[in-house]
Amino acid sequence: xxxxxxxxxxxxxxxxxxxxxxxxxxxxxxxxxxxxxxxxxxxxxxxxxxxxxxxxxxxxxxxxxxxxxxxxxxxxxxxxxxxxxxxxxxxxxxxxxxxxxxxxxxxxxxxxxxxxxxxxxxxxxxxxxxxxxxxxxxxxxxxxxxxxxxxxxxxxxxxxxxxxxxxxxxxxxxxxxxxxxxxxxxxxxxxxxxxxxxxxxx
Amino acid sequence: xxxxxxxxxxxxxxxxxxxxxxxxxxxxxxxxxxxxxxxxxxxxxxxxxxxxxxxxxxxxxxxxxxxxxxxxxxxxxxxxxxxxxxxxxxxxxxxxxxxxxxxxxxxxxxxxxxxxxxxxxxxxxxxxxxxxxxxxxxxxxxxxxxxxxxxxxxxxxxxxxxxxxxxxxxxxxxxxxxxxxxxxxxxxxxxxxxxxxxxxxx
DNA sequence: TGAATAACAGATATTGAAATCTGTCAGTCA
DNA sequence: TGACTGACAGATTTCAATATCTGTTATTCA
Numbered sequence: 252x253x254x255x256x257x258x259x260x261x262x263x264x265x266x267x268x269x270x271x272x273x274x275x276x277x278x279x280x281x282x283x284x285x286x287x288x289x290x291x292x293x294x295x296x297x298x299x300x301x302x303x304x305x306x307x308x309x310x311x312x313x314x315x316x317x318x319x320x321x322x323x324x325x326x327x328x329x330x331x332x333x334x335x336x337x338x339x340x341x342x343x344x345x346x347x348x349x350x351x352x353x354x355x356x357x358x359x360x361x362x363x364x365x366x367x368x369x370x371x372x373x374x375x376x377x378x379x380x381x382x383x384x385x386x387x388x389x390x391x392x393x394x395x396x397x398x399x400x401x402x403x404x405x406x407x408x409x410x411x412x413x414x415x416x417x418x419x420x421x422x423x424x425x426x427x428x429x430x431x432x433x434x435x436x437x438x439x440x441x442x443x444x445x446x447x448x449x450x451x452x453x
Numbered sequence: 454x455x456x457x458x459x460x461x462x463x464x465x466x467x468x469x470x471x472x473x474x475x476x477x478x479x480x481x482x483x484x485x486x487x488x489x490x491x492x493x494x495x496x497x498x499x500x501x502x503x504x505x506x507x508x509x510x511x512x513x514x515x516x517x518x519x520x521x522x523x524x525x526x527x528x529x530x531x532x533x534x535x536x537x538x539x540x541x542x543x544x545x546x547x548x549x550x551x552x553x554x555x556x557x558x559x560x561x562x563x564x565x566x567x568x569x570x571x572x573x574x575x576x577x578x579x580x581x582x583x584x585x586x587x588x589x590x591x592x593x594x595x596x597x598x599x600x601x602x603x604x605x606x607x608x609x610x611x612x613x614x615x616x617x618x619x620x621x622x623x624x625x626x627x628x629x630x631x632x633x634x635x636x637x638x639x640x641x642x643x644x645x646x647x648x649x650x651x652x653x654x655x
Numbered sequence: 656t657g658a659a660t661a662a663c664a665g666a667t668a669t670t671g672a673a674a675t676c677t678g679t680c681a682g683t684c685a
Numbered sequence: 686t687g688a689c690t691g692a693c694a695g696a697t698t699t700c701a702a703t704a705t706c707t708g709t710t711a712t713t714c715a
Contacts, residue, residue, distance in 0.1 A: 262688080284676060295690050300678065403640070410640035414616040422624035438605070438612035446648030464658085486706060497660050502708065 262294060264302045264312070271313050279359070280366045285309070307370070314371040317364055318378045321349055329385035335393030339447075340440060342389060343411075346382075347418045347436060354424045365421045383408050393447070400449040407447070414443055464496060466504045466514070473515050481561070482568045487511070509572070516573040519566055520580045523551055531587035537595030541649075542642060544591060545613075548584075549620045549638060556626045567623045585610045595649070602651040609649070616645055 260266060270291045274283045285306050289296035303309040328342045354361040368375050387408035393399035401407045417423050418436055426432070462468060472493045476485045487508050491498035505511040530544045556563040570577050588610035595601035603609045619625045620638055628634070 285678090286676065296677080297679080297691080298689055301688070304678090306677065406636065406640040407644065409637060410644050413619045413637055414641050414644065416619040416625070417615045417622075420619075420624075422622075423618070434608065435611060435615055438608040439616050442609065442612050442616065442645060442648040444648075446644040446646075487708090488706065498707080499661080499709085500659055503658070506708090508707065 262292065262298055262302070267292065267299060267302055267309070268312055268316055271309060272316075275313065275363055275367070276360060280363045310367055311371045311374050314364070314367050314374045315378075317367075318374070321353065322346075322378070322382065324349065325382065325385060329388055334398060335389055335396050336398050336444065336447075339386075339389050339393065339411075340444065342385070343415055343418075343440060344436075347415075350419050350421065350424070351427050354421075354427060361421075361424070365424070368421065379412070383412050386411055390447075397449055399447045401447065411443060415439060464494065464500055464504070469494065469501055469504055469511070470514055470518055473511060474518075477515065477565055477569070478562060482565045512569055513573045513576050516566070516569050516576045517580075519569075520576070523555065524548075524580070524584065526551065527584065527587060531590055536600060537591055537598050538600045538646065538649075541588075541591050541595065541613075542646065544587070545617060545620075545642060546638075549617075552621050552623065552626070553629050553634075556623075556629060563623075563626065567626070570623065581614070585614050588613055592649075599651055601649045603649060613645060617641060 267288065271283075271288050274287045274291055277283075278287060285299055286296045288309075289299050292299075299309070303312065324345055325342060328338060328345055331338070333341070353364075383405075387404050390399060390401055390404050390408055390411075394401055394404070417426070418432075418439070429435070469490065473485075473490050476489045476493055479485075480489060487501055488498045490511075491501050494501075501511070505514065526547055527544060530540060530547055533540070535543070555566075585607075589606050592601060592603055592606050592610055592613075596603055596606070619628070620634075620641070631637070
């Protein structure tokens with residue numbers, strides 16, 4: 252009883268996830284195996300299965316961790332202060348910047364996580380729903396502040412998410428190096444913000 | 454000199470393209486080879502290389518043909534009559550419907566053409582440019598008619614194309630079965646049209 | 656003469672046997 | 686006692702030999 256002890260540390264889900272990220276970084280998604288993870292932990296692969304019922308669930312957990320960490324700044328923006336119009340623009344630009352810098356800084360790792368995300372559809376969908384909730388929150392504030400005119404908040408939040416897919420959906424990542432990207436982003440944001448505006452200056 | 458004669462017919466680029474489409478339909482992109490195409494034509498594969506310098510150029514030509522054929526209706530809408538606002542909405546909905554029905558009617562063939570398009574990047578880009586030109590044409594009409602207020606026609610045309618990517622870009626095809634797709638499409642179109650509107654009814 | 660071919664080199668794809676992996680579980684040991 | 690192990694069956698992956706394909710060219714033949 253009492254203190255189970257390994258080489259050095261207790262085997263916890265967190266420690267497994269940490270190591271799994273390392274293994275993914277070193278081997279890539281295609282090559283990384285549960286046996287690799289166990290080896291890196293000086294543990295039999297059966298022990299990993301004590302904490303995660305399957306390789307898929309382990310992958311899902313890694314994906315969840317990564318998405319949460321990468322998009323934490325967005326949460327702050329959505330909940331922070333500021334007029335809704337500015338906040339919306341900052342939130343969207345931050346979202347694009349996060350994705351764009353991830354792919355620019357470490358394309359290999361980005362490819363790994365992209366593949367991971369494609370297998371963890373449910374996790375990604377839950378994450379998207381949280382992002383759209385944040386957009387809906389900003390829209391609600393905007394309506395309260397009299398800055399936006401919106402019929403259906405949830406539908407519009409989703410519409411903004413959908414309409415900006417090209418700039419945040421990883422399927423389009425290979426276009427993010429386009430030198431005209433900034434101009435294209437500006438044009439779409441301009442059009443969307445005009446569409447939300449409660450007092451068009453015409 | 455005179456009349457080169459095969460089994461039945463002269464070997465022309467068009468006949469080769471026709472047959473290549475058949476072969477792609479039967480074998481899929483991964484399995485279809487130049488030798489297969491030549492076999493189907495009762496011809497040696499060397500003869501195919503007389504008309505197309507490489508397999509890539511043959512693929513490009515097939516992609517070009519397919520894109521032109523599939524999107525012919527859009528050209529008619531863009532050049533046809535009608536108020537610009539309606540025309541724009543019809544054009545966009547037609548674009549979505551074309552893609553959506555292609556994937557619904559023959560998912561296998563759609564997958565083949567999707568893979569084809571990914572290898573024929575230059576062809577696809579040229580095609581996208583033509584579509585954006587059509588959008589710019591509609592926007593110009595709309596401005597002339599006093600229906601739209603647009604600063605930069607070309608940038609806005611591209612913005613509309615970008616903002617609707619989720620509904621026409623094949624990378625998102627697997628989401629086109631979403632039962633809420635129609636509502637999502639409506640929400641984005643509504644937002645975009647509001648953003649273009651010269652006389653907002655507020 | 657010039658459209659078509661057959662033979663060829665190098666690159667790519669297929670195949671099936673061997674190795675590895677996933678997920679399970681009875682048993683170890685602290 | 687319960688976290689961990691090691692051995693196992695079936696599924697998946699690797700690997701290297703083998704076959705096929707791409708693109709070229711010297712040759713055929715109508």
